Amino acid sequence: MSESSLLSINDLKTYFFTAEGVVKAVDRVHLEINKEEVLGLVGESGCGKSTLALSIMRLIRVPGKIVGGEIWFEGEDLLRKSEGKMRAIRGGKISMVFQNPTSSMNPVYTVGSQIAEAIKLHQDVQKRQIKEKVVEILHKVGIPDPSKRMKDYPHEYSGGMCQRAMTAMALSCNPKLLIADEPTTNLDVTIQAQILDLMRALRKDFGASILLIGHNLGVINELCDKVAVMYAGKVIEYCDITTIFKEPKHPYTQALLESIPRLDVAKERLRIIPGTVPRLINPPTGCRFHPRCEYAMAVCSEQEPTPVKIGRGHTVACFLYTSKG
């Protein structure tokens, strides 16, 4: 692990043991986030993005279990920490913004008191100062008239304001790592632009690292330095943000990029990825993308490709790029 690394995930496996079988939601994933870096995690629904995020927070619930691997954060393995120590980290050094802002707030408490709770738990602040701190932080995320609006209940906020308040809560304790799970998915584009602007500013002001999870490649492009593409529980490609759009290597990444309608490029027809995302209870053997892949070879259904380095900071898990191919 290098000096600059903040979070490093090694061979992580998170499985769900259901009546129908074992769902390998996250299977042998390696990832690294450096200090003050924004990593985008892209993938379609059900590919294990959110499970990966919850694994970092150790919030996986039964029937799910982290069955193997290491998650190194500031030189310590989070998976070996006691529940009490983990609780201090959640919301403190690592905090999270969820997809659905209106439902991840408690409707029976005011927005202000919910933010105050986070501050009380993690920081040594005197009672009198807590209120000032809440006002200050709401002001920072652009809530108008914060000393009045902090007394409002979540239902009195619009979707965009709720997301701002959630972000405020997540940032209230100056986290080292912010995990944002589809922070703009349910928002309108003009509100999305506001939230993205906010995140960009916060990154600069707070110097935090961000793990941004999403399926909208436009949003990812806006904020991220590096990007990891997930498919059916595996990270299949990892590189910096300009490379992914210029030279995507994995057939899935290539097809995904060509299948989205673009504002800047006119296309008569969209590229189609045949079939659907596999169910993880019984994923295809070998490379999990091979049944949908146009370059599939015999080896693809037999062996699992291991990630190989093909350029500076660019790894891809595909047999097309192993030494013999």
Add this chain to the structure above:
Amino acid sequence: MSETILEVTNLKKHFPIRGGLLLRQVAAIHAVDDVSFDIKREETLGLVGESGCGKTTLGRTILRLIKADEGKVSYMGRDLLKLNAKEMRKLRLEMAMIFQDPYSSLNPRMTVADIISEPIDIHGLAKGNEKKRRIIELVKRVGLAPFHMYRYPHEFSGGEKQRIGIARALAGNPKLLVADEPVSSLDVSVRAQILNLLKDLQEEFGLTYLYISHDLSAVKHMSDRVAVMYVGKLMELAPAKDIYKNPLHPYTEALLSAIPVPGRKTRKKRIILKGSVPTPIDPPPGCRFNPRCPYKQPICGKEDPEFIEVEKGHFVACHLRK
């Protein structure tokens, strides 16, 4: 291509809000407020806007799934809003809708064959073997296999369900299809399949689409012309090429600049709108966009701008463009 198939004039739909002891009407949601446009035969008109702006209500009012308050919807010269139930039922054959949520718009207790045959039965289009042949043909056309017709909706993925919804919509040989966010609940890699299917069907059957969506990139891909809606009103209507290259309304401009584009780092300066979409219950006076508009003039808060043609085929409702 130039023949007008549908003409909407001054369409209005206000939903009353009742309150108080006697349940008097205390306010109204101005869901669709004085909207006029037309759709040409075999074209796709894209209708974009943010959530709650009245896109869906507009689509449904046109098909008379919601009763309009005022205005005219003229379909090939006949005013749909004046037809009686029997006449309307006949015309329903020529119009169909594809719904946003394929999970809830298919009856879970019916097989695919039952779902697709419903419009055929209601209108008495075919019976017995002929009906079966027709269903198989439809199922195949949307990319499913004939054996799928005896299955139930829960056995299908989201994309396949949407294909079933499209097959149902095609069952009556419609001319006009209203597609309300047909791909927004689907996975990214499946969206392209459905969008391509819709385009192929349009070419094959000469369909006319009203394509409702909040996804401006998909609308650009699908549409010949695009209409932009904001709080119950149309703000701009123009050929797709023009509106994306040269938006004339400040709202359209802001909307377009807000979309993050993959793969482009040097982006145009972004216009960040302050605040959020006003509620349609009590829309702001004058131009509805004026509280958020970066180019606001005194007149904007007083007078409602007219929806006028400023360039050929390019309509806009803005005081700045007179």
